[in-house]
Amino acid sequence: MKNAHFLYLLVLAMLLWGGGWSALKILTYNLPLDVIIFWRFFIMSISFLPIVYFMKKPLLINKGSIKYVLGSSVLNIAFMAFSYLGVKYGLAGSGGVIITTLSPVMTFLLIAVIFKKRLKNSQYFGLFLGVIGGAIMLQISDMNLFLNGSNIYFLLCALVWAGVTLLSQHSHKYIHPVHYSFLISIVATISTFMYAYDSNLLSVFNEGTTFWIAMIYIAVLGQSVATTIFFMASGKLGSEITSSFMFLVPIFALLIAWIVLDESVQTHVLMGGIISLLAVYFINSTGKKEAK
16 A cells, blocks of 8 residues: 555554653643643744754745634643643543543534534434533533543543644645644743743753653654654545544553553543544544545
8 A cells, every 4th residue: 555654653643642641640740730831832842843844845924824823822722731730630541532532523513613514414413422422421410520520621621622623724724734833832832931931940850750751752752743743644645544543542542541650441431432432433424425
């Protein structure tokens, strides 16, 4: 198969994304949110420099791209904050499953509401499954547990990432995806520094090897490398094939959290995650048939 090596690279990218939740959990042990967020975006920006350089494409900025970069920067900061709080008070594996499976459902729901898109019966069924799966994972039946636990942060993450997805899809008309991610990291770095400059940012240098492995993993491998692979594969294999690999992320998230953090797999997260994955399948499979 032509470009078959991109299939293996995609599996690697999904593995890196799945492991990011365990890395983030490790980062929450000792340092506050604002310090972690700044260093994550700062290192991410630095790691993008060689990628942008070797692309050999001019970095073009216009009015159309600026609004998407600024909007996505705000949402990326919000996502990082909510995910930090979610894994700090909850399980990394659960966060990886809940956010990854609910985000596509919420993205499609936002498209249907904002653009008033008429849906097929199978898509309505997919949304119904998504609501059921989400309710099971988030334990909506126990509102006290939901409101006072980590699940509300995971739900906010899924909603924010749905917004990031919509902005990202429309930004491709104005700017290359890698340049887009690079500029987002630059804007987010500057913004978080302005907020956290008096928060003892140099305290990270008192941390040990485990902390820095987790930080470099989440900023470089889990973001710059994995994202670049995903964008490159999307260009070679098409968005339908590459997006289908996203189903691997929650599996890797649970597996790595079990190996690295010794987290047990929660039954309600596993059941709800499976139902939500089915929901995403029904929503996307209809789109594929219509495109043919």
